[in-house]
Amino acid sequence: MAATFKVEIDLAKLQQLRDQSPQKAGIVLRKLAFEGEGYIKNSFTVSPSSPGEPPGVDTGTLKNSIKAEKLDTFSWAIGTKVDYAPFLEFGTTRMAPRPFMGPAARYLGDISGKFFDGFLEK
Helix, strand or coil, X not given: CCCCCCCCCCHHHHHHHHHHCHHHHHHHHHHHHHXXXXXXXXXXXXCCCCCCCCCEECCCHHHHXXXXXXXXXXXXXXXXXXXXXXXXXXXXXXXXXCCCHHHHHHHHHHHHHHHHHCCCCC
16 A cells, blocks of 8 residues: 655745756755654654554654655655555554654645745845
């Protein structure tokens, strides 16, 4: 069971920053990706977590596996290779969801404009 969350950002701001400085655009996207990684890791609670809250930390395997990874010049991914992550994110027939990736995607979408504003030349 694989799932993808897509973060929508203001493409006009990204294009403006890419036009002004491709290097700066890459830096902003990198910072945004690592902000997302940190947001996810900091959202984890103590075990056991309540339904609807991020997972609780038991062994730390999932939390420590969350990584931001550069895919190409203007593309980053944040994810985990832990096989039980989708079951926590979406729940099962016997367990309510403990979402951690979806809330992070929404958070990044909300703050992305602020990241670009700090780098755009007025």
